[in-house]
Amino acid sequence: MxxxxxxxxxxxxxxxxxxxxxxxxxxxxxxxxxxxxxxxxxxxxxxxxxxxxxxxxxxxxxxxxxxxxxxxxxxxxxxKLDGDRWGFWQNxxxxxxxxxxxxxxxxxxxxxxxxxxxxPVAADVANVSNTRSLGALMYTKYLYPVEIAAVVLLVAMFAAIALTLRQRKDTKTIDPGLQVRVRAADRLVVVPMAATKTSEPVQAGAAEEGKA
Known part of the structure; x- marks a missing residue:
């Protein structure tokens, strides 16, 4: 051996x-x-x-x-580590x-x-790059299987995202469509209010009596 x-x-x-x-x-x-x-x-x-x-x-x-x-x-x-063995002994x-x-x-x-x-490696192919040969086979002879595998993986990725994505109620997300369709009249409201009256000036003698 x-x-x-x-x-x-x-x-x-x-x-x-x-x-x-x-x-x-x-x-x-x-x-x-x-x-x-x-x-x-x-x-x-x-x-x-x-x-x-x-x-x-x-x-x-x-x-x-x-x-x-x-x-x-x-x-x-x-x-949790406690509990059953996920049906190990059944399978x-x-x-x-x-x-x-x-x-x-x-x-x-x-x-x-x-x-x-x-x-045994022949003398004429001893210097051939393994990576180059693999890439040449993948993108020439096996091009369609590689593309099909890539599409399958892409579909699986989208399926995993669609199955695990859940809408949370505690998040404050903003819809970009509502932001685009917003109008100034919906955001700014002018409320009419009466003009305020200025206070009368306090006399100097009354101010000194108040201090005393």
């Missing part, structure tokens, strides 16, 4: 353990941290497959942005069956031989 196969088994074992802890941890913050660990191990597997761009993208996008956002959201929601047999199926597929692939899966 060479070093590449050893690293594959190491990353795969840690990733399986982290994924198992994601669904079994009772603390949601711990579950998010285990998910970050699983993503980091998946990035290591991408690096072993010589897909450096995908591995670095997984680290920068998911670990650097998405998972940190998830962690802040989970900590701000103040989720446990199905989860074990799917996990066993995936494990059997991985074992079948590894039984054939992991080193044989990685083809």
């Amino acid at each position: 060479d070093y590449q196969t050893g690293f594959f088994y190491l990353f795969a074992a840690v990733m399986l353990f982290a994924a198992f802890r994601v669904i079994t941890s009772r603390n949601p913050v711990h579950a998010v941290l285990y998910l970050m660990l699983a993503f980091s191990q998946a990035s290591g597997l991408w690096l072993l497959l010589k897909a450096e761009f995908l591995g670095l993208t997984l680290v920068l996008v998911y670990l650097g942005a998405v998972m940190v956002l998830f962690l802040f959201v989970v900590m701000m929601l103040d989720i 446990f047999p199905l989860a074990v069956s799917l996990g066993a199926l995936v494990a059997a597929e991985l074992i079948a692939v590894l039984w054939i031989g992991f080193p044989k899966l990685v083809a």
Whole structure:
């Protein structure tokens, strides 16, 4: 067994353990941290497959942005840790069956031989950029699937905003349409009032008597 196969088994074992802890941890913050660990191990597997761009993208996008956002959201929601396990034991047999199926597929692939899966790099393509080749495939051969995936993600984003947006009654929002249609007569009202009378000047002698 060479070093590449050893690293594959190491990353795969840690990733399986982290994924198992994601669904079994009772603390949601711990579950998010285990998910970050699983993503980091998946990035290591991408690096072993010589897909450096995908591995670095997984680290920068998911670990650097998405998972940190998830962690802040989970900590701000103040989720109660007491109570039921969200039906974990009811779905446990199905989860074990799917996990066993995936494990059997991985074992079948590894039984054939992991080193044989990685083809030797030819001398004429050794200097070809992995990122450039991936970009050329995405925006030439797979252009329509990429656009369809982008539209699906955009629709999902609008759907999530529409489902979670609620009109709050305690906010003092201003309608721009009402501001545009406003008239001066609606804002300024002139009230007629009688003119005020000036007070009579006080005599000097009366002022001195008042002081005395």
